[in-house]
Amino acid sequence: MTVTALLVSHDGARWLPAVLEGLAGQTRQPDHVLAIDTGSSDDSADLLREALGADAVREEECSFPEAIARLLPEVTTEWVWILHDDANPAPTALAELLATATRHDAAIAGPKLREWPSLSRLLELGVSLSATGRRETGLERGEYDQGQHDKVREVLAVNTAGMLVRRDALESLDGFDRHLPLYGNDIDFGWRAARAGLRTVVVPSAVVFHAEAAHRGVRRSALSGRRTRTHRYEREAALYTLLVNREKWFLPGLLRLLVGTVLRALGYLLARQPGHAGDEFAALLNTLGHLPAILRRRRQLPAAVATTSGLRPPWWLPYRHGLDTVTDFASAVALQGRDAAERRRAARAERLGLPAPAPVDEDELADDTGLVARYFTSPLALAITAAAILGLWAARVAFGPIAGGALSPAPAAAGDWWHLALDGWHQLGQGTDAPAPGYVLPLALVATLLFGSPTVAVSVLFLIAVPFAGWGAWRFLRAVCELVTGRVDTTVAVWGAIAYAAVPVASGAWGQGRFGIVASAVLLPWFAHVVTGLFETSADRRWRAAWRGGAMLALLTAFTPSAWLVALLGVAVLLGLGFLLARDVVASRDVWLPLVVVLLVPAALMLPGAVGMIGHDPAALFLEAGRLSPTPAAIDLISGRVGGLGAPIWAGLLLLVPGLAALVRARTRVPVLACWILVAVAAVVAAILSHVTVSLPAGPVRPGLGFLVVVIQGALVCAAVLAAQGLRPKRTGVHSQDWRFVVGGLIALVAVLGPVVGLGWWAFDGDNELDRPPGTDVPAYMVQAADEGRGHGVLVIRGDAHKGITWEVHRGSGITLGEDEVLALTGPDQRLDRAVRSLVSRATPQILDTLTAEGIDYVLLPTPASAQVAAGLDAADGLTQASAPDPRTRAWQLEKSAAGDAVAGQDPWWHRVLVTLQLLAILVVAVLCGPTRQEEDA
Amino acid sequence: MNDFPGRRVALSNARKVRPATAIAVGAPAITLLALLVQAPADTQHDTARYEPTTHALTSADLFCPASDRGSIRIASASTSTDAGSLTQRRPGTSTRTAVPLQVGGSRTIDSPEGVLLHAEGGLAPGLTGARLGEPRPSARECAAPGGVRWFVGAGSGASHLSTLTLANPDGGPAVADITIWSTDGELQDIESRGLTISGGKVSTLALESLAPDAHELAVRVVVSRGRLAASVRDEFGKVGEALRTDALPAGASPSLVQVLPGLTRKASSRVLTLVNPGHSEAQVTLAIAGGRSTFAPSGVAEIRVPAGRVVVTDLTKALAKVTGSEDTSLIVRSTVPVAAGLRATVAGDLVHHPAIQLRTGLLSSVVPDVGAPTLVLTAGETGGKVTVRWDSGQETTVQLNAGTTLAVPAPKHAHLVTLDADAPVAAVVRTQTKDGAALLPLRAVATELLVPAVRPAWPPR
Structure with a gap:
């Protein structure tokens, strides 16, 4: 049972001394140690040469998989132990790994990774990939190691930091995938191993302290130029691994990834991390761009010997994560943090050394009595x-x-309000493109939520x-x-x-x-x-x-x-x-x-x-x-x-x-x-x-x-x-006088x-005017005529010859909430005004044709009807008597019926642009108004 | 340094006003000032009156009733420069034929049937006409559509038959409500409401069919929808005699003073019909407007007209002496508005004297050819100048004193008379031969139309 330790280093001078010390302090020393420095700009190569001797150290500018492939021919032992420059093994690590691996007949064994520098928080105990491409460790963030996960388990993959792998397994699997230079090559390797029937176990008794430099963005490489792009490259790697290695359901899986990307991007937007949202899409597009390469690789891989579905997380896990996100967000909104006043109160109490006052909430009652009793005894x-x-x-x-x-x-x-808010042309009066008032949009939203x-x-x-x-x-x-x-x-x-x-x-x-x-x-x-x-x-x-x-x-x-x-x-x-x-x-x-x-x-x-x-x-x-x-x-x-x-x-x-x-x-x-x-x-x-x-x-x-x-x-x-x-x-010290x-x-x-x-x-x-709707002089059948189109309007004429005549056009069921302002901005149609003037003095068939063209089907004189106007309209050719519920109301119907779209019009092009911008602005402001999250993801 | 060793007190300027105090006084002060400057409340209702404007009349309709006696004379009292047009059609048909009438001229239409005339443009103002018969004088004016018409002195019974003709000149249906008063009171339970006449049609209604055997009636026609031209033909005869026919012209609406001009010098019978449509009894006195003054005829007692009733008084004897020497008009004065009509028998011919509304301004009528037509004018409470123009070219200006009657004989070949009165006058054209007499009232020349101010409703209701 010979072991060669392979140490891959890239700009790891910070951690190398400790790693080398840890390597030197192993209870079971590796038989050989080989190190490769992949183009460091600091003195990691020198450190390595100092500790291991010049002939054990190679220097080549390449990626991690290439480095391993470079060193592999020089390995002659049975086992290979891969170490990162930021992974410090505990003294018993190698011994435990070897023992457990041989006991369980595993080809790959991984240690328990604990956080470095805190040394007691768990990082990874084997890792898996969910169907949406999320790296699952099965652990909570920042979980302390209290021995709760100390069972030896078979897993899909283990991190390459501290991985013990059989040399022939490494060779048969052709090392790590060169398409995954920095991130995700561990899962890909483990998955391929599982497909080939090789067993991967995690050995909790072997502990390695890992600084996660690559993930944290602390490690710079040619690949991850900007520190904040780790998210994107990790995602790309995960998508690649999923698509390449899934045995079944390739196409549905691809579709699911598409949908999942959109949802995740939305989640990042809600969390005010537009950068991550953009990363999601960039990763997806890049992966789709490399689809031919992915398909080629799929064909290259040998057929799966064993199924891996048992090693991968259950299907419901991504939905559970989604639910968690939503509840997180909702509870943040609900709690809103404490408002300024309470913070100050708490700060002041802290300063004075007083116990922090509980937030005064009138709905919060003592916890030790029943709810009903509490309610009835609280004044x-x-x-x-x-x-x-x-x-x-x-x-x-x-x-x-x-x-x-x-x-x-x-x-x-509620649809009427949505139309009023979003349409550029309103069929009111004679048709207008005046804007709807600003309150219509929020009212439409409220109405939609309240049963429409x-x-x-x-x-x-x-x-x-x-x-x-x-x-x-x-x-x-x-x-x-x-x-x-x-x-x-x-x-x-x-x-x-x-x-x-x-x-x-x-x-x-x-x-x-x-x-x-x-x-x-x-x-x-x-x-x-x-x-x-x-x-x-x-x-x-x-x-x-x-x-x-x-x-x-x-x-x-x-x-x-x-x-x-x-x-x-x-x-x-x-x-x-x-x-x-x-x-x-x-x-x-x-x-x-x-x-x-x-x-x-x-x-x-x-x-x-x-x-x-x-x-x-x-x-x-x-x-x-x-x-x-x-x-x-x-x-x-x-x-x-x-x-x-x-x-x-x-x-x-x-x-x-x-x-x-x-x-x-x-x-x-x-x-x-x-x-x-x-x-x-x-x-x-x-x-x-x-x-x-x-x-x-x-x-x-x-x-x-x-x-x-x-x-x-x-x-x-x-x-x-x-x-x-x-x-x-x-009470004291003040006289009542x-x-x-x-x-x-x-x-x-x-x-x-x-x-x-x-x-x-x-x-x-209180007297109120709320039960007095404005005059409904217009008979119901005229209102119903508007069901076939707002062009069937009613011309309502009021007043008399001595005080003046006023006219207005009644369309549909009249002016509803939100339409008053539109009509105020529109102003009366000049053509129709002239037509009505002529109608009142002398109604000729030409005038009636004009009225029909303007979308008027009926003329109505509510009580008290002006006798002179009524007589004039009676005399007109082209008007027939129409009935009205009130006998003193006069009504006529024009013989020619107006077109249903007599007042329809085109939405102006700029209105659609403005509405789109407005909705975008509302979305952006809504996101910016969101609650402050506890932590922001790096 | 300071004067008192050991004491360090900042010398403060006690008179300096602290900014907080300044704002504490200033803010309420500025508020008060702003409130004082604020404009008063505004209900935002539009309470302005928009006065109507007057436009020249450009359309007029006239209905000339059917008769087998005489032809229709149409005249235009207009002074417009626009030539205009006049068309005629028979009721119930839609073919219109043009009538070549000049502005200010006259024309004869030979048609025994009723005729609906429609004038446009310059011929619309002052369109007047009548069906004139000969040799026995008869004149039945062509009626213009109107809202309310009163006919006092109609009848329905064996010896007194009246026929009401309603003509609808427009395209759409018109509806009339007819109210009839008799000596027993207003006739209820008669089917006289909501009489519908279709467009362009004429409806003839014998009052006998509405109210049989009610001898002396007063009829009021109210057009509630559309327009209708109403005219009444009256036939009267004593028991055993033949019925004589005359037009019953529309009279003035009930008022406290009713003027019935143009009494003939001699008449074998004069019967005054009075109707009191109000709710309290009327006490009516009569007067005669002669050439020099108005005086009360002797022997005529006060007439009491109970509310809602028609009262018929025989004035033959009372008026015989008074009317014989000069041209006179009958003045009826009442305590409560009444409407009056006088029915006379002249040389065996029936003549109706309607009450004419006192009017200033332009009045006109056609003038018959037969007999010696005379224009008889009566002034009301005020006198004034009246210019009389005949279409044959003569023009005279007369000064009419208050309460007097003046007769102006018509020149030969005059077909149209137009009055321009400065003072309120009532005038008729009376023509008389040895066979009888006929009367044509002068009606106002409508030249203008009141056009209301039209504006879009703001704020909308």
Whole structure:
């Protein structure tokens, strides 16, 4: 039983002394030692010559398989022990290997590889290859060696570091595959050995410490030029090995590899490792390019004598890995790491030597009692439940389809919203290519997730408005109190949450169906919470906050465009102050660039809308979502009302009392001033915008000020909450007649009264317009005619000769949610306007032909119908009477039927480009918003 | 160094305003300022009134009823420079024949059947016509389509038969609702609603079929859909005598003052029919507008017309002396709006005097050839200048005093008379021979059309 040790070295001067020492210290010394240096640039060759003698060392510039092949003819012993320059054998390694190999009649024996330098973590105990080309060791990463894998097993292959192999086996298998110069040649060798019927065993009692230089990218070679490309070459090697050696199912295996590559690339993209994703595709393409060579090699190999499927991992293993990835990602998203406030709390506690406080989570209850008992004895849980039930009852009108006020009816199916968002040409009015508003895409997504029903999506928005606004405010207030003042007074934060939750409803936005303001009010505290992350110390977290903040600002802007203006001003003020006060901090790119990114992301995410608006009318940026609604007066703005019906104004003015009183307290003055600066900015923007009348093609429109109302209320609540931190009267040392106590009590009373009145008004007295859909004068059969094509429209004429006649075209089931803005940007068709003018004064057959060409099938005069117009239309040739449910409504049908595609048109080419870019941008931002992973793969 | 050894106190400038305080005062102040500057609330509803504009009338329709007596005279009182066109067709057919009518001229159409006339362009304003008969004077005006028409003095019974003719000049169907009042009140339970006349067709309705044996009636025709030209032919005769025929022209809608111009000097019978469609009783007094003033005839008591009823009063004796010496008109004054009509028998001929709406502006009518046609004008509460133009070229301007009646004889060969009145007047063309008399009211010349302002609805509903 003679053994020759073959030592292959390449730039291994770091580890060679230890390896040579280990080799010299073996209990069973090898009979011969041969070494080859494959073109090192350091002094490894000299080290080798020093230790082993000059005649034992060869020098040749070649790859590992070639090196072995070069040395093999000089081997005369029975066994060959292959060593790497970074594999240090334990003293008993060779002895154990030999003994076990001969005992088990194995042709190849491999040691237990342990990590070098830590010396106790397991690296490999035999290795295998799964059907998707993943190198399986069967071990967990960083597993400590506690003797749990100390059984001698037969495996598919062992690492070449420390491998003991019979010389005739090595010769019959023709050494290692030269196509695998650096990576993967061990598995390929072992697989070929298994196919030939040779047995490979792993010997846990033989230990070799391996530095894994090649894998870690620490070893440079001509092959792995850049350090980070190991992933690609490893993958290529794995694919090659799989394709060459699989006995059966070659073609299905190839297809599976294709699909698997795509999935793995997707997984890497989700993990924000686009480099690895690119590597996957590069490896696949390279392998496919070498397919002829692979097929040639397959033919070259001798037929398999034994089956290897028992040695390879089970078929379900790749799916299990996929599932693990997904759950990893999901749990990272769910946990999100701890937010800034808790980190600071923990850091402070650590600094002071206090025990780390458990994260305060109101849903987390003591572990030792039953769930039901815990629920019923927790006043907070009961209060939240009562509030939830009351809230649902107050919002009960939203349990069915709602429309009215600023809310147009929801379309019939989510597909309608997808078409509105993604199509370039809309069959509305006379056909238009005006852009759809930005909120249609998120609403379409929500509707698709909610059983494909837009009605449910709208109802859900209105049902969850108050609880989600309150929850968001609660989280934000707690975080900002912790960050700014270092303490959180829960009662005050609860008041703040309730006061803010009252804003969407007491302002009247909810009752008037102004869903844009409602959605903004709900999203604002969540956005503010994300924005606090922009003040973190870690650059990575700042960038994460920037992407998330940008995405949320895009959503906010989609619903209330003035949000972007406020954000623009806010960033400008912030950067301005920053450059004035702390230039060197702010001038760093990692500080000011995230702020700018927050502003740029909405433009990218709403690309077709933004570009389309510039093409049609940039002033459309000011359009408030939904139908036209009254604008607030100054008194409305400061008392948190949006104009039109709402809770009593005096209740809203009450919030000014704690807001102004917050300025008095000196300790919290600076953050309160920040809130008041925001109030002032919002008021100034509102004052400017209120004097602007935007002339859209369809008519004059006032900019929407709803978001500013919400911002002002939020800022006042925030100021009051910040100032009230730590203001609880202590039981001792304060007389009850102390004027400060009385004043504070009064302010608290006033502060509580405002939101209570607002919410009470909403719950008990609130009039709302949500059950008043806009006039459905159009008879059902005319609406049904549109099923055959939107070209079958109804011309609706209202008014009388003295006050003026107005006309509009009703297509399908009327204007649904999202279409108002498109029509506002379109403007009335001039040709049709002239035709209707002529129709009203004198209807000739030519005019009726024009109407038919413009896609109109019916003319409708709802009550009260103008007698003069009706008489004129009666007199016309080409109009026949049509029936209407209301006897005083007059209707006519044109004798010639319009074409179903009368208002159809081509999507403009640039729209498709923009939509594609938009979807890509959304994907990229979504990935960038993902949670920070614990470790990044090298 | 400082004055006090051992004491190191920074000399602070107590008057310097700290920036935090400045912002604490400034931010609410700026907010207040911004609120004061903010524009008031805007409901964003469009409450402006969009006034209509007037355009020249470019299309007119006329229906001349069928008769075996006389031919139709068509005249154009238009002053337009555009030549225009006029076509005629028989109801129920679609062939149109052109009628060569000049602007400002007249033309005769010989057709015993009813004729639907359609004028375009310059001939549309002021299109007027009547079927004129001879030797016994008879005149039945061609009716223009209208929304509401009142016929007071119709009847259905053995000795008083009225026939209502409704003509639809348009392509689509028209619907009329007919309301009839009799001496017993408004006739309910009669099938007089929703009478549909197809496009281009004429429907003749004997009132007897709707309301048999109701002697004295007032009829109101309301066109609810489409357009209809309504005209009534009345046949009346005393018991045992032959029935005499005359047109019953459409009268003015109920009002507090009704003017019935053109009373003949002599008449063997005059019967006034009054209808009160309202809900309270009317007290009616009569007056006569003579050449110099309006005066109440003696011996005529106040007439009471109960709500919803027709009242018939015989005025033969009361008016005999008064009308004999000059041309007069009857003025009916009431406390509550009523509609009036006078039925007279002149030399054995039936003559209906309708109540004519007092109007300013242009009025016109065709002038018959037979007899000595006279234009009789009556002014209302205000007097003024009236220019009378005859198509034979003469033109006179008369000053009409308030409440007086003036008669202007027609020149020979005049076929069309046009009035341009500055003050509200009611005028008729009366022609009389020894065999009878006929009356043609002057109707307003419609030259303009009110075109409403049309705009796209914003904000959309």
